[in-house]
Amino acid sequence: MKKSVRLISAVAISAMFILGCSSKDDKEIVPDKAPVLLYDDAQQALQAGNYEKAAEVLEALDARYPFGPHSEQVQLDLIYAYYKNDQGAQALANIDRFLRLSPTHKDIDYVYYMRGLTNMSLDGTFFHGLIGIDRSDRNPAYYQQAFADFTRLLNRFPNSAYAPDARARMVGIKDRLAKYEIAIAEWYIKREAYVSAINRGKYVLEHFPNTKSSERALELMLEGYTQLNLEAPKQTTLQVMKQNFPTNSWVR
Template identity: 45%
Template sequence: MQLVKVIGALTLLILLSGCSWFGGDKTIPDIPEQILYDDAMSALDAGNWSLAIEKLQLLEARYPFGRFSEQAQLELIYAYYRNSEPAAARAAADRFVRLHPNHDHIDYAYYLKGLTSFEEDRNFLARFLPLDETQRDPGAALDSFESFSILLNRYPDSEFAPDAQRRMQYLKNRLATYEIHVASYYMKREAWVAAANRGRYVVENLQETPAVPDALAIMAESYTKLGMHDLAENALEVLRVNFPDYVIRPFSPQRFDLLYTATFGLLGQIEPATPARPVNPDRLRQAEADGERNTSSGRRSLLHRISFGTLGSDGNEQESGELIEQAQ
């Protein structure tokens, strides 16, 4: 019986120490705070963002109340940003703001958060391919704009304020153009109320952007379609006063008769859309004169239509000949 107890105790001792024999009891050596911080800074200087993140996380875990703790949290935001981890960078920035609302460098946290979303909005393909960023989802752009706005409102004297202001102007133009794309889509779907609301949003919230005159034109056309002629005239008046050289174009879809659709544009005609008048009356008279000339000279013969332009004449040749004769 005594022998059984001894064997059992030895077996238990062997089982308990087995983890250490197979390396399961490994412990990270106790590294001084200064050395950890220096290693993290060396990794940042070398551009080794993954190693820098590892060292900064270890520094914060081992010494949460150390003298390098707050600086390590700031550096961690930057390391996440450079390592293309936008979600982690924003989370680290929010955590720093929550833990240190009165820190001397809290403006840097807001700046990095906005910069992270700004770079996320400009994705890899958009940098190397001619893609229109204004037609993509503006979620990251909105986050970036909000972060930069907080930075400018709370810390206008920050050293990062000038750069944030320039980026905000770019984002403002991008968001305004996106709203115009959405409003144009609604116009094509004849959703006049939704289109008018999008245009009004641009006019009220995104002023001083190139999209404002288009927004006013969309408002005028939408209100006209809805029968709200007073609101349409008000939009036109604002457009006339502030953008006298802007020429309104119709945003609603063009309609084609059955013969035009059946012959793929060879026969038939486009149904005239609601006439859109230019803001400047002189431009209106000039446009009407140009339209009359184009109408008189733009008639195509039947042979020209059937042969897809390879045979016959389109009327422009005759006009070109007349112009040459006049020049001679």
């Protein structure tokens, strides 16, 4: 019995020690200053590109002074710091919190824009592209959400300063989504599921007509029609190919 009491006491003391150290470490990381001075520290960190430190200071500022003079700007800066520091989950949590609590804020277009950027960063295929790995077969759920975010931005704020960049990014997102559909169509071709491959090709042409994947979509459709001996739709598809991609091997 005495042994159990000693064990419980030891655990309690250890927990108190850990909590004490944690509190001390927090104070050492972010000194106890007036909110204006802390905000200045955060701004200096942001300007210096030290996004980890900026996030730490902004988190402390938000926790210690949630109703301070810079409370909404702190949230906006924290979203940006999280995004730049590759903390996408935290950025999205703060974005959704801001949209819920301040839906009429003057910078709400920026928040939608950052939501799109953050979802794009969470997709992961951009990094793969930089090192030469094609992961177009990866589920594009984050890119689909980013597309929805940018669409919402353009619908609500067509004249926003962030609208031009959002439109440009949507072009790239469409290409990414089209490549995903192509990857699935190619998978169907390998497994001789030609009808499914043809339908995926049609989907690309219908929803992503001006992307780089259009030519490949037509090729896969032609392959499917050939394997199924469907001459009439094959000839129609060949005409579309000839009009849009006259040098393709299917029309030579």
